Amino acid sequence: MITRLSLVEGGKVVRIVSIEAGIGLARRLMEMGMFIGSIVTVVEQSYGHIVVDVKGARFALGRGMANKIVVEVIE
Amino acid sequence: MSCHTVKSKNERERIKEHLTIALVAQPNTGKTTLFNTLTGAHAYVANWPGKTIERMEGIFTYKGKNIKIIDLPGIRSLSTLSQEETIAKEFILSGEYDSLIVMVDAETLEKSLYFAVQILEATNKVVIAINKYDEAHALGLHINQDKLQSELNVTTLLISALRGLNINQLIEKTIEVASQKRSPEPAIVINYGILETFIKKISDELKALGFSKDTSRIAAVRLLEGDTFLVRNLDEEKLNKILAYVQQARQEAKERTGFSCEEIIVMSRYKLVEDIIKKTSTRVRVATKAFTESLDRIMLRNFFVGLTFSSLILFSILFFSFSINTGFPLNYIIRALGNEELASLIEEYSLSGILSNLFGIFSVTLESLLHVLNAPYWFIDLTINGVVQGVSAVLTFLPLVFIVNLFMAIAEDSGLMSRVAVVFHRLTSVFNLSGKAVFPMIISLACNVPGVLSSRILENENERIAVSTTISFIICQARLVVLLFFVAAMFYSPLVQSLVTITMYFLSIALFLLSYMFVEKFVLKSKEQAELFIEMPSYHIPSLKVVSWIAWERSKSFITKAGTVIFPMAIIIWALLHIGPSGYVETPNLSFGKMIGDAISKMFVLEGFSKWEIGLALLTGFIAKEVIIETLAISFGTSNPSEAISMLSLSPASALSLLTFVMLYTPCVATVAATYSETKSIKMTLISVLTSLSVAYIVSLFMFYIFSLI
Ligand SMILES: Nc1nc2c(ncn2[C@@H]2O[C@H](COP(=O)(O)OP(=O)(O)O)[C@@H](O)[C@H]2O)c(=O)[nH]1
Numbered sequence: 001m002i003t004r005l006s007l008v009e010g011g012k013v014v015r016i017v018s019i020e021a022g023i024g025l026a027r028r029l030m031e032m033g034m035f036i037g038s039i040v041t042v043v044e045q046s047y048g049h050i051v052v053d054v055k056g057a058r059f060a061l062g063r064g065m066a067n068k069i070v071v072e073v074i075e
Numbered sequence: 076m077s078c079h080t081v082k083s084k085n086e087r088e089r090i091k092e093h094l095t096i097a098l099v100a101q102p103n104t105g106k107t108t109l110f111n112t113l114t115g116a117h118a119y120v121a122n123w124p125g126k127t128i129e130r131m132e133g134i135f136t137y138k139g140k141n142i143k144i145i146d147l148p149g150i151r152s153l154s155t156l157s158q159e160e161t162i163a164k165e166f167i168l169s170g171e172y173d174s175l176i177v178m179v180d181a182e183t184l185e186k187s188l189y190f191a192v193q194i195l196e197a198t199n200k201v202v203i204a205i206n207k208y209d210e211a212h213a214l215g216l217h218i219n220q221d222k223l224q225s226e227l228n229v230t231t232l233l234i235s236a237l238r239g240l241n242i243n244q245l246i247e248k249t250i251e252v253a254s255q256k257r258s259p260e261p262a263i264v265i266n267y268g269i270l271e272t273f274i275k276k277i278s279d280e281l282k283a284l285g286f287s288k289d290t291s292r293i294a295a296v297r298l299l300e301g302d303t304f305l306v307r308n309l310d311e312e313k314l315n316k317i318l319a320y321v322q323q324a325r326q327e328a329k330e331r332t333g334f335s336c337e338e339i340i341v342m343s344r345y346k347l348v349e350d351i352i353k354k355t356s357t358r359v360r361v362a363t364k365a366f367t368e369s370l371d372r373i374m375l376r377n378f379f380v381g382l383t384f385s386s387l388i389l390f391s392i393l394f395f396s397f398s399i400n401t402g403f404p405l406n407y408i409i410r411a412l413g414n415e416e417l418a419s420l421i422e423e424y425s426l427s428g429i430l431s432n433l434f435g436i437f438s439v440t441l442e443s444l445l446h447v448l449n450a451p452y453w454f455i456d457l458t459i460n461g462v463v464q465g466v467s468a469v470l471t472f473l474p475l476v477f478i479v480n481l482f483m484a485i486a487e488d489s490g491l492m493s494r495v496a497v498v499f500h501r502l503t504s505v506f507n508l509s510g511k512a513v514f515p516m517i518i519s520l521a522c523n524v525p526g527v528l529s530s531r532i533l534e535n536e537n538e539r540i541a542v543s544t545t546i547s548f549i550i551c552q553a554r555l556v557v558l559l560f561f562v563a564a565m566f567y568s569p570l571v572q573s574l575v576t577i578t579m580y581f582l583s584i585a586l587f588l589l590s591y592m593f594v595e596k597f598v599l600k601s602k603e604q605a606e607l608f609i610e611m612p613s614y615h616i617p618s619l620k621v622v623s624w625i626a627w628e629r630s631k632s633f634i635t636k637a638g639t640v641i642f643p644m645a646i647i648i649w650a651l652l653h654i655g656p657s658g659y660v661e662t663p664n665l666s667f668g669k670m671i672g673d674a675i676s677k678m679f680v681l682e683g684f685s686k687w688e689i690g691l692a693l694l695t696g697f698i699a700k701e702v703i704i705e706t707l708a709i710s711f712g713t714s715n716p717s718e719a720i721s722m723l724s725l726s727p728a729s730a731l732s733l734l735t736f737v738m739l740y741t742p743c744v745a746t747v748a749a750t751y752s753e754t755k756s757i758k759m760t761l762i763s764v765l766t767s768l769s770v771a772y773i774v775s776l777f778m779f780y781i782f783s784l785i
Contacts, residue, residue: 028534028608033209033238043368047378048501049607051371055237056213058367060375060497062504062607 001073005052006066010044014071021068029069032059040071093134093141094253099167100178101190102149105206109178109236110146113246137246140254145172153193153302167194168297168304173253174200176245181211181218181233184356188348192263195227197293199262202230202249209235213612215359217488217621221628223355228262261289267343269332270299273324280317284309299324299336357621359488362614367490370614374494381498388495389517392482396521400426400475401552403559411569426474434467453659457649465645468699469637469745472522475552477630479521483514484625488617493609500607506588507595509533509605512542516584519549523742525633526551527749534608537601541594543753544763547742548587548770550580553700554738560704561734564720565727575731579738586739586774590766598762636752637745644698644744651694663691663710678772682736682779683729693736699743732779739771 008014016038019026026035033054034040041053049060100106114133131146147166148159167175177194180187184205191203205218212233224231230248234241267274274295281291294305298321306314325336332339362370374381398405402418402425410418422428438459445455486492492514500510511532519526526546533539550558558579562572595601651668653660660666672691679685688710696703707719725733741747741764751760 024535024603025606030239032608032610044371044376046375048504049375049497051375051611057209058371058611058613060493060607060609060611062500064604065606065608 003071003073004067005040005042005061005069005071006050006063008042008045008050008071008073010042012042012073013075014040014042014073016040016069017072018070019068020070021065025065025068033057034069039074093143094173094250095143095145095171096174096176096249096253097145097147097166097172098176098178099147099163099194100149100206101151101180101187104149104178104180104187105236106146106149106178109176109204109206109234109242110144112236112239112242113144137250140250142246142250150190152190153297165304168197170198170200170259172200174202174249176249177201177203178236179203179205181205181207181216184211184216184352185345185348188352189344191227192265192344192348195229195262196265196296197261198259199229200252200255200259201262202232202245202252203227204232204234204245206234206236208233209238209240213361215361215615216356217359217618218356219621219624222624223351226351226355261293263347264292265343265347267296267340270324270328270336270339273299273320273328277317277320277324280320281306284313296340300340301337357618359615359618359621361612362490364613367613371494371611374491375497378498378501381494382502385495385498388486388491389513392479392486392517393520396475396478396482397552398425399478401556402428403555426478427471430471430474431467434463434471438463438467453653456653457646461645461649462642464702464705465641465648465698466638468702469641472552472637473630473634476522476525476633477626479518480525480629481622481626483518484622484629485617488615488621488625490612490614493611497607497609497611500605500609503588504605504607506592507601507605508542508588508591509535509538510607511609512538515542515546516549516587519546519551521552522633523547523549523551523746524637524749525629527746527753528632528636529629530753535601535603535605537595537599537603538605540754540756540759541591541599541601543750544594544598544759545587545590545766547746547750547763547767548583548590548739550583550738551700551742554742556701557696557703557737558734560716561720561730561737564717565730565734575734579734582735582774583738586770590770594762594766598759636749640744640748641698648695648698652691668694679733679736682732682776684723684725684733686723689723689733693740696737697741697744699745700737703737726783728779728782728785731782732775735778736771736775739767739774741767 002017005014005016016034016036018036019029019034021029029035038054043051043053043058049062050066052059052061098106098110110131110133114135119132130148133144133146135142135144145166147163150160150163153164153167166172175194175198177191178187179191194201203223205223208216208218218233220231220233230252232241232245232248234245236242274292277295277298278286278288278291281294282288286294290305297303297305298317303314303318306317309317328334328336328339334342374384394404397403398421402421406418406421406425409421423432441463442455442459445458450458483492486495496510496513498510499513503510503512511534512530514532515526515529518529523546526549527543530539530543530546533542558576562575566572566575648668651671652663652666655666655669657665663669668691669687671694672687672689674690675693676685676687676690679689688707691710692703692706695706704716704719707723708716711719711722713719713722723730747760747764750763751757754760754763
């Protein structure tokens with residue numbers, strides 16, 4: 001199922017399909033290990049942010065940013 | 076990295092002027108990952124000159140420089156012997172490159188640093204890249220990069236080839252090393268103990284044969300390890316003579332120690348590596364995933380719960396560090412509870428109390444010493460009232476800066492600070508500011524200089540510059556000292572005193588946020604939104620070692636930044652107060668300072684505090700804010716600051732207006748210097764000063780009118 005990271009509920013594992021962001025943002029995401037094909041575990045959706053686990057590292061990601069990341073739910 | 080890559084062979088040959096950089100690592104360190112990151116898909120296969128073995132090369136341009144990067148075969152040690160490894164080793168020892176990137180695996184630090192040390196014995200045209208730092212750090216490893224760098228004597232970076240962490244910095248530093256025209260020298264010289272006499276003998280022989288001092292030593296060491304590569308060009312007769320020495324050394328070493336030469340060399344190197352690791356790194360135990368998750372549920376699930384905890388953390392940091400430093404607010408609370416004696420005791424034995432006593436003793440001793448030495452009066456005055464006073468004003472803040480940084484480092488290292496930043500993001504994002512900005516804000520409450528410097532943690536460039544230009548609105552401890560003096564002299568009711576103090580704090584934070592927004596939007600014309608994106612490391616018990624590294628590193632930059640500007644400024648201000656149209660003067664009334672004070676005070680006719688003493692105090696307050704009190708006292712010829720404030724005989728509206736101005740205008744030269752060093756822009760530094768001056772002027776005028784009406 002293709003959706004946006006901001007809409008995926010906690011506990012799901014997704015694969016990044018595309019990142020609809022400017023170079024600056026895409027690059028920051030990349031530096032933290034999030035690029036097309038990366039596997040991301042959504043830990044929790046919270047009030048203004050979403051907590052994700054990428055290769056063992058945890059990140060808090062703003063809704064706006066998560067909305068620009070298109071993902072495929074894999075489990 | 077701008078990878079303008081060159082594909083065709085012709086073009087490749089056309090690029091003659093390039094820097095050659097080689098990647099060296101033990102297998103599995105992440106060399107392939109780094110090579111691919113650096114060259115993208117634009118690598119090609121070449122042959123080793125004169126050999127049939129292939130090697131990977133890539134060419135890319137970075138900031139106008141052509142870089143050829145060679146991927147050397149992975150080697151376990153400089154002493155091993157497979158064909159590929161031999162090629163790599165010979166390449167390293169031959170020096171046919173502009174610099175080497177030696178990769179070290181953070182996950183097997185000891186083994187891998189041993190390998191790097193072998194290379195550093197031969198050359199310092201090296202940048203050390205500690206790879207996989209992402210994962211090692213997540214598992215609790217901390218490395219003090221600066222310290223490791225000074226132990227290894229070459230540029231050292233903590234990187235992650237996989238995540239791209241610090242890769243641009245790696246390229247830049249490597250190019251820097253590669254562009255240096257100096258010839259390579261050993262970066263590290265190891266003491267091999269019992270072998271030293273043999274090393275000396277063999278290297279003396281080699282020197283006699285024309286080897287340089289550096290090469291002869293490393294060649295001798297390698298010979299004792301059984302490696303003849305560096306003496307390969309000697310003719311057979313000479314070589315045999317040298318080898319005879321080596322043989323003799325081997326025998327003697329074995330007889331005397333029971334160890335072979337190789338063993339002694341390896342042990343000495345490992346000992347060095349262990350020492351370095353002990354000095355520069357530490358491991359902490361990280362919390363279990365379950366613990367991290369449950370604590371995060373408290374901190375991050377509900378905004379108000381998170382906000383309460385986050386505020387408590389920040390409040391405790393400030394409360395404890397302020398109390399240790401000046402006694403405030405603990406002394407006020409205890410005094411309010413009726414225990415006057417304990418309150419004064421706390422004030423006297425607070426750090427700044429002790430320090431100012433010490434400076435007092437020092438200054439008195441120095442003064443009498445200068446009298447005994449018959450120094451001219453003006454010189455004594457300059458030394459004591461100019462230099463010593465100015466410098467001690469800055470040094471008095473050092474303990475506070477250290478303590479706040481220490482507490483912040485604890486919060487940071489434990490993993491708490493990043494959660495606090497996530498929570499605060501909800502509030503700060505209203506101003507298009509990311510939550511991480513609470514960090515410089517909190518530090519600025521102690522002192523603006525480290526506050527400005529800590530704006531570095533902000534990743535967005537515009538945000539970082541806008542914060543360092545405007546953060547000086549936040550009331551630091553120096554201004555708190557002035558605030559408390561004024562409030563105590565002007566208002567009698569403790570309730571009004573606290574109310575005014577708190578209002579000033581809120582006002583200053585509000586003005587910081589507003590002017591931040593103004594600078595970011597209209598000066599820097601930023602279009603980016605403050606996005607929340609914060610890494611949250613696993614919680615762990617902070618390591619004392621790491622925390623003191625961080626706190627010391629930041630306090631050190633405070634000393635260098637504040638210390639270098641305060642010295643000349645103290646002399647200039649002293650000169651203004653003691654030199655007048657008639658030459659050296661003893662009282663400020665006849666000095667140029669008075670004239671300037673007069674001119675400055677003309678600007679404050681509207682607010683009703685147009686007095687030259689105030690104008691002068693505002694000028695000297697530019698060295699350090701607490702000097703304002705002192706200047707007023709000197710100008711009125713009293714030693715009691717509260718008396719001086721009363722002697723101004725201002726109306727309540729004027730007094731409040733003056734206080735507002737003092738709180739909001741440019742804090743001090745040291746902060747201006749810090750702003751310049753962070754923004755590297757005279758324009759932004761000017762904007763910073765002008766914004767604070769004009770905002771201070773407008774708001775204080777506003778205050779005057781409002782309170783005149785009441
Ligand atoms: N966590 C982490 N793993 C890395 C990093 N760089 C490489 N690796 C992993 O380390 C392993 C070896 O990497 P590789 O590039 O093949 O190493 P090489 O043998 O030195 O070329 C691979 O599983 C990589 O994914 C890094 O920076 N961080």
